[in-house]
Amino acid sequence: MTQELTLSIVGSGGDGAVAAGDILSMACASEGLHVIKTEAYGPQIRGGESSCTVRISSAPIYAQGDAIDVLVVFNWADFGRFAGELAPAEGALIFHEEKDPAPADLGNVRLVPVSFAGARSKNVFALGLLSAALGLPSAAIRTAVASRFGKKAEAVIAANLAAFDAGLQSPAAGASEIKLVYQKSEPKLLMSGNEASAVAAIDAGCRFFAGYPITPSSEILHFLAEWLPKIGGSCLQTEDELAAIGAVVGGSFAGVKSMTATSGPGLSLMAEMIGLSSMAEVPSVIVNVQRGGPSTGLPTKSEQSDLLHAVFASHGDTPRAVIACGDVEESYHAMIDAFNIAEEFQLPVIVLTDQSVAQRRETLSADKLTHEVRERHIATAEEMVDFKRYRDTPTGVSPMSAPGVKGGEYQTNGLEHDEQGRPNSMFSMHEKMNAKRYRKLDAIAERYPLYTRYGPVKAALGILCWGSSAGPVREAIEKMNAAGESVAAFVPRMIMPLPKRELEQFVASCDEILVVELSYSKQFYQYLRTEIDLPHDRTRVYARSGGKALGVNEVMLVAARLSEEVLV
Amino acid sequence: MTQELTLSIVGSGGDGAVAAGDILSMACASEGLHVIKTEAYGPQIRGGESSCTVRISSAPIYAQGDAIDVLVVFNWADFGRFAGELAPAEGALIFHEEKDPAPADLGNVRLVPVSFAGARSKNVFALGLLSAALGLPSAAIRTAVASRFGKKAEAVIAANLAAFDAGLQSPAAGASEIKLVYQKSEPKLLMSGNEASAVAAIDAGCRFFAGYPITPSSEILHFLAEWLPKIGGSCLQTEDELAAIGAVVGGSFAGVKSMTATSGPGLSLMAEMIGLSSMAEVPSVIVNVQRGGPSTGLPTKSEQSDLLHAVFASHGDTPRAVIACGDVEESYHAMIDAFNIAEEFQLPVIVLTDQSVAQRRETLSADKLTHEVRERHIATAEEMVDFKRYRDTPTGVSPMSAPGVKGGEYQTNGLEHDEQGRPNSMFSMHEKMNAKRYRKLDAIAERYPLYTRYGPVKAALGILCWGSSAGPVREAIEKMNAAGESVAAFVPRMIMPLPKRELEQFVASCDEILVVELSYSKQFYQYLRTEIDLPHDRTRVYARSGGKALGVNEVMLVAARLSEEVLV
Amino acid sequence: MSANAKDYKSDLKPVWCPGCGDFGVLNSLYRAFADLELAPHETVVVSGIGCSSRLPGYVETYGFNSLHGRALPIATGVKLASPQLNVVAVGGDGDGLAIGGNHFLHSARRNVDIAYIMMDNEIYGLTKGQAAPTTPLGDKTKSTAYGNPEAGVDPCSLAISFGATWVARGFSGDVKGTTELMKKAIQHRGFAFLNIISPCVTWRGDDQHKEIRAKAKALPPEHDSGNREAALRFCNEEGVVSTGVLYAVEHPTLVGEMQHIREKAQAKYPSSTRTDMLRAFAL
Amino acid sequence: MSANAKDYKSDLKPVWCPGCGDFGVLNSLYRAFADLELAPHETVVVSGIGCSSRLPGYVETYGFNSLHGRALPIATGVKLASPQLNVVAVGGDGDGLAIGGNHFLHSARRNVDIAYIMMDNEIYGLTKGQAAPTTPLGDKTKSTAYGNPEAGVDPCSLAISFGATWVARGFSGDVKGTTELMKKAIQHRGFAFLNIISPCVTWRGDDQHKEIRAKAKALPPEHDSGNREAALRFCNEEGVVSTGVLYAVEHPTLVGEMQHIREKAQAKYPSSTRTDMLRAFAL
């Protein structure tokens, strides 16, 4: 009897491990269960080892599974290739191909040999077996199997359903004592972070996307290439990222909400144009899906190491906003906030997500997917009297027009300019206009102090983290507080400008501070220090490379070690 | 009687104001005087207003002149266009065209009308006049005039010398009571920062330059395009900055010391390739001459606002070194340090200079232009046994080979890789290799704790500044200490990694701290805080936009205001 | 002709050197806009960085003097976002052929519906005289102390091979002829490339004007601008600078193709509500 | 033939999908290197990013799998720094024609002395199947749900118009023919461009191999590779994929020009000591 379980399926390219995970996740979502599904692949471009991990729970969950309760191994060699990435829990149940004897060093696990090789669609057979063994919703899974092969020939569907039924009947199922208990509830959506970003872009009113493919962000391009034309927008795959962000600035200058999506190498190439967007005060929205760096790095793995580039890249004093998102639902909201801020404050906004959020599939209720949308304000005829495109105002936001608007003609540029936009390189003008541009960040900080706080109001330990680290940290502190400890967490969602006052209050409310992040060079810690004091004597940092998801247990271990050792 | 004076000449394009300044500076340098010469132009691409300011002193000087003692105005309209940039001192002496009556609002100055328009070469005539009026070395100036027109027809030389003599005899000279007194000494060189960088590159052993023109760095390209071929090297003007830094990485991979030079927009475009240089551990040297930003900004004016981009740009955790230089002589040394560090530690090194240093001409003794040069270590046959290009070592520095070396063949990439360079995306390998790459920064910090410190060992006020701000700060604290105050300054020359221990000691040794920089968003202050604690209650920041040189008086004023008001 | 060339003049004074060819280009542009009666608020002039790229500041329409080399991506974004606008990209030979070369290739290839005017002075003007991709072999410049080691390229033949559907050459000294070419470029459906030889008196010497004038020769009236090979031959003639419309064909344009895609999408999925969009995420 | 193809094989196992055309290209490269007896330590293989760009890792010479689109600048740097090396750049059609298009243009134009091998699968392989500049008009890909709105370009005719002095086309299924072309490319003095059609079985389907094989046709022996117009005609033939050397001419190369400049510099200033260098800075 359990309310939660994590299962993995491991095989080679043709084994359908990932497809099985998809089917299972969809079925569980339709039952109203909470699901987080991740995939992993070897270096082989196709046909190499692949695995799929599904965490299923009757209560909300915020992290992918740390330790695997149930494992299906079609092939031990493939399992071996994921060494260190797929860790069976103590006493884990492992269904494995009977013809492939298990290696000796597996530790305390329960091995159940199964004849997968004999089955027709071994992945679907495995789903049947798992259904029966673990009390998973077999009717829903059966429906999901049928739907998955819905466009194929009748015979294919029938064969798969037969394989499923054979799995259901498999005697191996009896080996399991784990049964999932849950209450069926409203069906949920199952979405990846990239899909949520794309849907949000459409909801935000984005009607022009220009981008260049790059892992792990390309799904945003794919989704928008399909959907934008349907609703009257357009999607352009450009020759490179320089052109992508250039076209976005052009589209936005022309009055249409525009965006691009990329990953680290692309964001590096966009540094110069981010400066133009900031200087010419043309709104732009850039989604950056972080992957392991530096350079080409680890393109299919997650990391939180584009932070300093996102907040500081581009020569000169270049104000921009940066918003983070820590899960699929936040990917939706961050995107709309990004458009709202870009349009209202006329600057570039970078949405920082990462591979783990962008490519995992997660359940969420459709009714969570709403968010207030703000429109660009085009100066009215009245406001256009004595129109100055870069008028110096108390908020720094100036009246804007756009091609097509009569009387709003202006000529802009990336040179320093006066209120009319005319090039001007006098110190006094430069100082005045820098002040105007930076004043917008104050207004954003005031209006969008976005953050999430978990745990008690005063705590012995306060954890600072951001983005996808928030999920494991949240689960960890829930467990720790349940065990009588006193741990809180503060997660800024607005990264630039930081919710400084709230951060400082949080730091003051905790005895010890622990910064947790997946960046070897402690980018978050460094960045926080640019804005707030983090006194050495009560601050510790746990920063490691990405390439492996942050675990709930890992966070708990680190938090426990805190009093013993220095982590910086 | 004075030991120091600052004079400016202002006119339109054809007036030869800048040429006159050059001649005067060269002559003074040949007398062993100390000179700093700057130029300024209006927005017009040619033929607009131009001015030239020369500060001459018998003792060493570190800043361009704040307030102008003597001014030659060929045309008041041109003078007006430099409003706020050319500030005559109290009681300044102004020789102006007699046909052009002076405006009313000049304040306390002494006006001397002269018939420049009547003279044949009015700029050279003015030099004669100034010689006689101010006690400048007229024989040397006469030689410099002859040398300047050396390649022209005899008649041209003769006419100019005649103009010079006419100026010498001009009765207007009698109006002056200012006379420069000095001891003639060893002739000095007169060089710009860009020229010093280029000479240093050659001295450092650089034999391949690839670059793309950009103001204010192009003189480095021009100099190396002329000199590298003479000494067997090559210089390539590429299609853009992406190609420039790419070719540098290629040239260096092939075993030749290689560099590029650019300014902000170019550095923004280089962000991605800096990551490759760091990841593949291929040495590269990039000179970045800062100008006003963001975006195209103020291309001909100075600012210190590329700092955060230089230290943090490029996605991922990307170690690199950054060295600053604050004057022409430091431009020489920083360049050779940069090559030494790049070659020894196999990473990208950015030299941060700025327009004010790069384009001003300054005197220096030829014997200061020497610096130890270190060569790349190519693994010996012995070291090549069990050769691993990315061997994990205590310093992080691995054995290196280069094409042409037998037995040293290796295949590299920007992916995460193992010690052999083979792509590897396992977390454990990533963490190990990140640690290896960052360890090099520790070794650099140990070996190159470059900084300069001025003033008493313990001080009431400690100023932190960097790069070209150091000159005015140094002069200001000399004056303040002479007046009985207690002011010190700490100027890190190594920016990344910072000389942290020494910085902390300095901060501890001063009662109050003042950060001075030319960046609206306080980039230096923010960056310092990532590494050291700067307690709010005793730290103040004076950060303003660039576009106007930092003045000695300005620093003194700010320092004096410190106890009165908060500056952050 | 109801519009007046002066109506398109902004109150910003050009920073160009006296005698710069770019003045002629600007005057042609004013006249072309006036002749075509382009509505200033529906017209966008986009440029990169360079002396020539300062041009949009002098034109009283919407204007964008952007980044070195990036005029074309920005212009493409403007046009796709708002297809009813008249979009004219302008800039220098360095801007368009060196740092911006890739965008030139791809914008031409996509046949995006804009006019692209290159002000070609065979040099980098703004940065004070380094070699451009158009600088002739052997020329001494600030960056080629021993003579340019690279042969200069011809922008028109490149444009044709990139896939531009309209290619012409003009000379800034011939304001009238250039005006006519600009009008045709703006009226062309698709990517129109107009190369205007526009002398830089400061870095190429005062004689460039005269030399070009001596070499400039209108294309023979019988030239068939639909004939690619003939066009390429005229591009590369020795000692002659042929002016006029070298090449002109009609191909599907990017704006047209985007509209076509929208129609296909709407036909394929007659209903595309938000509910439809979310359907894929549930069983 | 004293060298053996196997000697050039590194111990890294290719990550390519079973059946990928790139295996054939790699085998041709091993053989070509062996036939030419290239010294491994004097040979450098540089690539960008893509499936195809993984190739240098599999070759036991010096190798550099660099950044997407940047193989050519890096290869240029290697060659200019160390002209005695054999430098071969390799990569995909996306790498070379999309993000790297500008470097292709300028490297060809400069006639830099390297061989550039493009493994052309008409798709972005590594990023899982988006349209490349070579993807035919109308094809559905991950990024063109309603069919590619852009016409695919032909890399060979582009290379010729960029100024490449040697241009050929091969097919990865024909290991022997491709080997011979590679050898010629490496031996050519100047910029040699070899386009190899190398099917992507994963994103272009299993039939690409067969289709190309059916269309591939060796150039007629009487084709005059010095004839630019003829070469361009063969590049663009309908329904036929002509293989062989399309174009080959001799022009001054970048390495040669750099040497020439050095000689001029040394002739102009017979003495160029450090003292000479500092002379300009004193009266």
Ligand SMILES: Cc1ncc(C[n+]2csc(CCOP(=O)(O)OP(=O)(O)O)c2C)c(N)n1
């Ligand atoms: C990224 C970047 N690199 C370099 C520069 C410097 N720059 C400004 S204009 C220019 C070239 C100017 O030549 P061209 O485009 O031919 O225009 P012209 O001045 O001749 O009209 C260069 C290299 C820049 N502004 N941005």
Ligand SMILES: Cc1ncc(C[n+]2csc(CCOP(=O)(O)OP(=O)(O)O)c2C)c(N)n1
């Ligand atoms: C700057 C940058 N943008 C995008 C990518 C993502 N990316 C990697 S390979 C590739 C294209 C692959 O296509 P191609 O060059 O044709 O090589 P193939 O895989 O087909 O051999 C892209 C877009 C990247 N690595 N770097």
Ligand code: SF4
């Ligand atoms: S430098 Fe040349 S191109 Fe620039 S404005 Fe002057 S003449 Fe014209």
Ligand code: SF4
């Ligand atoms: S995806 Fe295509 S190009 Fe890449 S390895 Fe597989 S078959 Fe080859």
Ligand SMILES: [Mg+2]
């Ligand atoms: Mg030009």
Ligand SMILES: [Mg+2]
């Ligand atoms: Mg490809």
